[in-house]
Structure formats: structure tokens, C-alpha cells
Amino acid sequence: DAKTTQPTSMDCAEGRAANLPCNHSTISGNEYVYWYRQIHSQGPQYIIHGLKNNETNEMASLIITEDRKSSTLILPHATLRDTAVYYCIVREPNAGNNRKLIWGLGTSLAVNP
């Protein structure tokens, strides 16, 4: 079973920031949080990942709470092309070198004009 909980769906107005929450209350000390998205009929696209500190790249920002039990993915200026299903994933514990990821159902983000 997935180790994360996300809202099923969210809406966002074009040009506004999209804030996608994720709960991972059972996360272990050395487990990273990964975010991917899947646009219809395409393969999952890697967005960002982090351990403790907030992270930012050209696509998004990742805010991880101090206790690491939850995180928020921020798309600063959402566009229509950001409409997708967003997955928050914590790597399976004791996976060693196996980067097998357990996927939930994600959040379906609709960016509206």
C-alpha cells in the first residue's frame, strides 16, 4: 500500500499558485519524498524530491514540514499544461538499492482558464 495520502482532486486558476498537499506520517528518517506527475496518455514525469530541507527547481518548489510528516508541492504560476495527476511518493523502507516506488492514486489537478 502507498505510504502517502493526497486529496483526490483540486482546481486552480491559471496564473495562480497551485499548492498540492501530501501526508506521509509514517515516513522513516532516511526516506525521501518524490513528486511526479502524469499528463494524460504519457509516462510519469519527475518533478522534484527532498529529504528535510525545502527544495526548488525550474518546475516547482517542495516544502517539507519540520517533523517530515507532510509536504506541499507548489507550482508558482500554474498553466493549462500543468493539468495532470500529481503523485507524492515515499520510497519503500528497507529497499536498499532498490528504488522501487509504491504509487497511490495521486491528486488530479485541473488548471482552469
Next chain:
Amino acid sequence: NAGVMQNPRHLVRRRGQEARLRCSPMKGHSHVYWYRQLPEEGLKFMVYLQKENIIDESGMPKERFSAEFPKEGPSILRIQQVVRGDSAAYFCASSPGQYNSPLHFGNGTRLTVT
């Protein structure tokens, strides 16, 4: 730098035929993962391979499914004697193998069994 390449993009097979799905990882990546996705569901892990070795096949059905990643050439996911329940999108991902490096996915092969 080319991404993960999967082919064919769409594959139609009749019940009982064999399906062969190919995956070429990103340049420099020696780790390959196969996932299956049914409509309206999340991705389900199938198998993890490194060059010439199967590391974890805990998600593979016990019969009819096999995977390989030879020293030369693409990784192959083979499904023998396909049934309608095998209809799904099959995604391949690759990584370079460093700890916590993210997986990079191809655009998948959509298998339809008629």
C-alpha cells in the same frame, strides 16, 4: 540526451499470442524498472533489473510474464499467451543507480488484447 524510449507505443494482440515490449534506458542508466497501469489506477511495480540480472521480480505474475535486460540491447518484457486482463499501459523507467536518484519514465506501451 534522449529519454527513456519504449516501443511499440501501441500493441494489439489476440488472446493466446505473445507480446514483446521493449525499453531502452537513458544513456548512462543501468537500472530498469517495469510498471503496469490499469485504467483509472496507479502504477503497479512489476520488476527491477540491472544489466543481465533480475534484482526484484516481486510484482511479476508467476506465469506467462518474464523480463530481461541483456548486456547489449534494450530491456524486454515478454507476455506469453496473453489474456484480456493483460490489457494495460506498461511503463519502463530507468535510473543511474545512485542512492535516491529519481526514476525517469518512458511514455509507455499500451497493450490491447482482443
